[in-house]
Amino acid sequence: MFRLSIVTPEKIFYDDDIVSLVVPGTEGYLGVLSNHAPLITALKIGRIEFRDTNEEVSVLSVTNGFLEVSGNIASLLCDAAEYAKDIDVARAETALKKAESHITDYNNGQKDIDIAEEKLAVERAKNRIKIYKENN
Amino acid sequence: MATLREVKNRIKSVHSTKRITKAMEMVAAAKLRRAQQRVEEARPYSEKLDLMLSHLATASTEDISHPYFEERNTKKKTLVVVTSDRGLCGSYNANVLRKASEWLETNAEYEVEIVTVGKKCNDFFKSRKWSIVDNFSDWSGVINYDKVHDMVKLLTERFLNKDTDEIQIIYTQFISTVKYKIVSPRYLPIAKPEVDEEAGFNMDYIFEPNPESIYDSILPNYATSKMIMAVAEAIASEHGSRMMAMGNATTNAEEMVDTLTLEYNKARQAQITKELLEVVAGAEALKT
Numbered sequence: 001m002f003r004l005s006i007v008t009p010e011k012i013f014y015d016d017d018i019v020s021l022v023v024p025g026t027e028g029y030l031g032v033l034s035n036h037a038p039l040i041t042a043l044k045i046g047r048i049e050f051r052d053t054n055e056e057v058s059v060l061s062v063t064n065g066f067l068e069v070s071g072n073i074a075s076l077l078c079d080a081a082e083y084a085k086d087i088d089v090a091r092a093e094t095a096l097k098k099a100e101s102h103i104t105d106y107n108n109g110q111k112d113i114d115i116a117e118e119k120l121a122v123e124r125a126k127n128r129i130k131i132y133k134e135n136n
Numbered sequence: 137m138a139t140l141r142e143v144k145n146r147i148k149s150v151h152s153t154k155r156i157t158k159a160m161e162m163v164a165a166a167k168l169r170r171a172q173q174r175v176e177e178a179r180p181y182s183e184k185l186d187l188m189l190s191h192l193a194t195a196s197t198e199d200i201s202h203p204y205f206e207e208r209n210t211k212k213k214t215l216v217v218v219t220s221d222r223g224l225c226g227s228y229n230a231n232v233l234r235k236a237s238e239w240l241e242t243n244a245e246y247e248v249e250i251v252t253v254g255k256k257c258n259d260f261f262k263s264r265k266w267s268i269v270d271n272f273s274d275w276s277g278v279i280n281y282d283k284v285h286d287m288v289k290l291l292t293e294r295f296l297n298k299d300t301d302e303i304q305i306i307y308t309q310f311i312s313t314v315k316y317k318i319v320s321p322r323y324l325p326i327a328k329p330e331v332d333e334e335a336g337f338n339m340d341y342i343f344e345p346n347p348e349s350i351y352d353s354i355l356p357n358y359a360t361s362k363m364i365m366a367v368a369e370a371i372a373s374e375h376g377s378r379m380m381a382m383g384n385a386t387t388n389a390e391e392m393v394d395t396l397t398l399e400y401n402k403a404r405q406a407q408i409t410k411e412l413l414e415v416v417a418g419a420e421a422l423k424t
Contacts, residue, residue: 007184009360010177040191040344042354066188068191070191075188077188077357079357
């Protein structure tokens with residue numbers, strides 16, 4: 001058992017004891033159990049899965065985060081986290097369409113578009129839709 | 137001596153002013169609560185990020201160099217000034233602007249550009265012909281995270297493109313409802329995190345993939361989080377100052393009503409006395 005706190009710039013999203021944690025590290029998914037060696041990693045857009053002390057598994061989507069594990073405390077900082085069941089698929093799909101149309105505009109010669117940002121937006125939206133579909 | 141009617145009208149007008157200030161005080165109090173909550177909610181992220189950064193610096197042995205840390209031979213500076221959109225908040229804006237003017241005086245040797253947050257300081261610097269890079273207004277009293285992201289994007293891009301060598305923010309820090317402090321921390325370049333010498337307990341960290349790329353993704357977030365804190369605190373201070381200012385105005389109005397009522401009663405009494413005298417004098421005249 002170890003402590004997990006998920007913190008976003010807007011609020012503390014989760015702060016409780018858990019049994020296991022899986023996060024999307026930059027080099028691929030990695031699992032954390034209690035007494036893990038100290039670790040700092042950046043996270044990719046992807047899914048987080050953790051099992052709490054009641055053996056209940058929660059799945060959530062995450063964007064732009066970091067994880068630090070030290071002394072049986074896992075601190076996960078991220079821009080946004082959402083439980084799979086709370087994902088607003090309609091919004092994700094609109095965001096996806098919007099970003100994709102921006103990318104088409106860019107390819108058609110409209111150069112004032114931040115292409116890297118739009119590609120990330122596509123990835124984020126796809127990730128949220130995927131996680132929602134897998135879990136509902 | 138004012139006539140009865142004049143005094144009566146003044147009492148009425150002071151009364152209605154009091155009602156307005158009282159209402160504004162209450163609105164500000166409600167907004168303050170929400171704004172304060174935003175500050176409280178943003179704080180854990182910012183604190184954890186500080187901690188993580190210091191662990192990162194302590195545990196990674198090699199010397200860190202990252203564009204965000206780059207100390208240049210400063211020629212151009214950018215000043216970010218955070219004030220409110222609207223007035224009627226006591227000396228809140230005046231204090232920030234005074235501090236900003238002082239800063240501009242001491243930094244006169246540099247090429248300075250200004251980024252204004254809130255209409256008040258935009259008007260102030262515009263009328264004084266400073267070069268304003270951009271203005272972020274219309275917050276309507278709540279923090280707007282998208283707007284903060286836009287600000288951070290503009291500032292970091294200017295810094296990384298060497299359009300400016302140093303960025304400073306001036307804003308009001310919220311300490312308590314009655315205590316504020318105007319602070320002017322440096323925003324960019326970011327000061328290298330302190331190596332925590334005493335934290336040697338277990339500093340044998342695994343980095344995935346390596347410290348440099350973690351800095352790459354941590355530092356932009358650090359910059360964003362600092363800006364969110366600054367704006368959130370400034371907004372909380374604004375509502376706090378407005379609540380205080382309006383509270384004082386309400387008390388003053390009450391006092392004024394009291395003095396005016398006294399004056400009114402005196403004038404009324406004087407008039408009755410005068411009328412009585414006239415009646416008596418008239419009766420006397422009839423007798424003779």
